[in-house]
Amino acid sequence: MITGTDLRDRLEHDIKTDRYVLNMGPQHPATHGVFRVVLTLDGEVIVNAEAVCGYLHRGIEKLAEARTYTQVIPYTDRMDYLAAMLNNLGYVQTLEKMMGVEVPERAEYIRVICAELTRIASHLISVGTYSIEIGGITGFFYCLRDREKILDLIEMISGSRMTVSYMRVGGVSEDLPAEFLPQVKKLMKELPAAFDEYDGLITGNEIFQARTKFVGVLNPETAINYSASGPMLRASGVNWDLRKARPYSVYDRFDFEVPLGRNGDCFDRFRMRILEMRQSVRIIEQALEGLPEGPFMGKAPKVIKPPVGEMYHEIEGARGILGYYLVSDGSPKPYRMHVRRPSFINLGLLSELCRGWKLADVVAILGSVDIVLGEVDC
């Protein structure tokens, strides 16, 4: 008679199984663009996952060296193209810090409003695509529906939906249009209901939870060691949000919470984004309340020429800590620009997180990291 142990022995020793390599990407539907993972699989179980990026590399950091400081702003739009305002913000703040430019109060508030609107738009894409990755296509369309409203607002203020190039050293390029304020107030009233809808359709779904809970668990130590940031880090329970920890702009004036996860699994990372959107709505409402009158542009020189030296400044982007490092040689063009791109650094955890999980979980884990390839490859 064959007992269970015998059978297992046979399966493990007598039946020879081979590992195989599966090339996922760069034109795979679930890699958020052009990204490649070389998977070594044992059946459906991941033995090793090797991330290969660079298919969208455009050399923005190098291109910046041949442009004036102002001309670099449109390039920052194209890094994390889902959150262009935040990229603008990080860049111009670095320059302002370098040159000691004062930003008027109204401009700071406008910047906060824009940044948080963009954060919501970016998280909406993240939440929506995550729903697709788990297999529920419907959730994606609900997120897009609401993101469209935000993009309309952003288009209203900057003239462009995604590549906004709205911020300038010393302020913003245009004042808010008159019809903007009532519309944004109306949207802020609507959004919490929409978030509840996502919670009902996606977060609350039994299958969704079965797919994501305790999958790809990232413990706080590993997260810190890998220098993860943003929702990814906070999902593991590490309370580190630059808006609170090291407030820049006027973030210290607003009352909001930093949502934290418990388990550091895919579900928590997903949930972080919905919770953060709710907080962003709170921030925008407060910023609209306190929006002062005044100039939208400070006293900045016509030609941006920072003093010789270097500067590193970081802000809380939609995907994590977005840092700009600029070296100036006194000329109107940056001598060197380097960007700390949160997607790229968070992506480093991929193979660590995937190991031992199933093929379908790779997609779930990759989605929960929430990368934008424009930013990863820069």
Place this chain on the structure above:
Amino acid sequence: MGDRIFIEFGNYLSGLLALAGAPLLLNQVILMIVKIVGALLFILLNLMFIIWLERRLAGWFQARVGPNRVGPKGLLQALADVGKLISKEIIIPGAVDKVIFLLAPVLIFVPSLVLFAVVPFGRGMIPVDLNLGIFFFFAIGSLSIVVFFMGGWASANKYSLIGSMRAVAQMVSYEIPMVLSVLGVVMITGSLKMSSVIASQTQVWNIFTQPVAFLIYFAASVAEVNRTPFDVVEGESEIVAGPMTEYGGMAFAMWYMAEYTNVILVSAFAVTLFLGGWLAPFGWTFLPSWVWFVLKLYLLIFLHMWVRWTYPRIRVDQLMSFGWKVLVPLSLANVFVTGFGMYVFRGIGW
């Protein structure tokens, strides 16, 4: 009123042939061909409609419009799609096993088409009323898995292979609860014949006596036709399109249409087994029996679509454990309870 319209037509045709002096055998063969063409027409017309319906419903569920340009309300969208797909080249990658690769999308239709032979479309409108109708359904139905594996294996693509491996694993863990769930119905009916299954439901539909069995059957049938939440075989976010990955043009459309044919099929069987087939509810016989059949069929198809556009996809190992650890014990318990109930009811002479 219009209840016997198709049967009258058959009789009329048969009489016409007899009048023309055709021998009995030829008469029967021609009648059978007419029946087959009728069933085919039913399938194709419904396919067209269902593909349109699915896309419109998906649009409705997803806060968008859906196709509405081709024909009235976009009804001819499926025709336009087919026209486009036919005009496309079927790309055959270099490494594939050509014969099997091209055979698979043709064969995938065979089990589904054959199974329509035992579907009772209306009163006396069953193409072939086999004594083993239900058995025939399961026996032929599970053959389609061989075709899935053919397609996946011949494609020489790892995604396809993983997809077809999953298809096989899924089939094993879903056919069993499906068969066991229907066992309850068979116990009550005492026959595997489609017509007697319907006849036994004149008093009360099986869905009321066998609600658990219906739920198991429905879950298993969603898995059978590879639709969300059990579409691990296609799993477009991880394995691109499973066995269909390498197919293009009309070859892909065949897989696609076979999926929808299967949706009609499993729904038709659910209608027959659990919803009283063509029987009119509450004695509302003002509508012909075949209209009732189609109405019930579309109720179930709508349910399939509703589920598909609401739920995310389950992972393959979770699907296995759901099949083996939840559905199989549940369906066994259902068989036991049914048997016990029948014994008790017989004891009190009901």
